[in-house]
Each structure stands twice: as structure tokens, then as C-alpha cells.
Amino acid sequence: MLHRAAWVGKAIILACMVAAPLLIHAAIVTDRWTSLIVVLPLVQLLIVGVAAFLRRSVWMMSLSVAAAASGLVFIWMHTAGTNVKIFPALPHAFAYLTLLFGFAWSLLAGQEAVLTRIATRIRGPLQPELRLYSRRVTFVWCIFFAAQLAGSFTLFIWAPAEVWSFFVNVLNLPLVLLMFGAEYLYRLIRFPEYRHDSFSDMMRVFTKAREGGPRQVDSV
16 A cells, blocks of 8 residues: 555656646746746755655765755745746756766766666676676766756757747657667667666666765776
């Protein structure tokens, strides 16, 4: 019973996290329900912070502190009279800066790449070619995260607010899913002889990928 209730709670939180950017974009485009532009990004940061805090790992506790700090900045901006249309930029930038830092850090000498660690936890010790591939895919995700940040910044400065909002609120999730799908399809073609991990397998261990101490680096 408790297990089912937990899954229902997770489903509700996931639905809210997916619906929130769409509602924010609608508020920006229509210039109505502007309170949503303030409240929903703050709720997103709150959910991320609480979820990270409950994980109790060093990596997740650091994420929780960063989310709390971002929330305080968010509140200060609101009380200072900042244009509300800038507020959705904060969770988007926070998410991708955090991911970029985490993935890039794992590529430093003496560290094991995030996706190498995830794949190892799912399937056990990897063949050398899979270790090298997972390390390179980690680097490709770094490029994706950086491109998201650069795209958001460029559109925010030079494009209408509606165009920028469409990029960060509406296209965000489809682009992430497209990236996952493209990598999975390439992996199926590149390594047809191996069993391939599902999306749910990866997400189940993703938040634990940075637990533990440094591991021996795989060759580039």
C-alpha cells in the first residue's frame, strides 16, 4: 500500500514538473496569470531541493543547498521588483549549470565519468569499448547542457520573450528526450551485440551516480 502511494506521489510530482513550464509559457505569451511566472519556478526549486535533501548523499545535499540558494535569490529578485518574465530563467539555468558541472567534473583525471558509473551500476563491469563509449557520451551531454545554456542566454538577450520562453519551457523536455533517443538509436547500431539499458534503468540510478569516492579513470 505504501509502495503504491509512493508511486502515485512520484507520478503527481512528475506531472506537475512537466505541466509547470507549459503553464509558465502560457502566462508569458498571454500576459495573464503572471503570478504563475513567480510561483511555479519557486515551487520547482523547492521540489528539487527537498528531493535532493532526502537522498542524503554528499552530491545531493550539495544540490539541495544550491537549490535553496537559488530560491533565496529568486525571492530577492521578486521583492526588488524584477520583471517577472525573467524568473523562469533561474530554474532552467540552475538545472543545466548543475548538470554541466557534475558531468564535466566526472571527466577530470582520476574521476569516473557519470554515465560510465551509471552503466556499471546497471550491468556490472564494462568491456573497455563500452567504458570508452560511455565516457564519450558523457562529454556529448556536456555539449548539450552548454548548448541549452547558450541558447537560452542568446534568445533571452536578442529574441522576444515569447520565443525565449518557447525554447526554455516548451522545447526543453522534447529536446532532452530527443537527445536520449538519438543516443539510444546510435548505441543500438554501434553495439548490436550487447544488451542495452532502458531509460528507466538509467533514471533509477542517475541520482546516485556521484556517490562514493574517486575511481580509476578510464582511458580517452
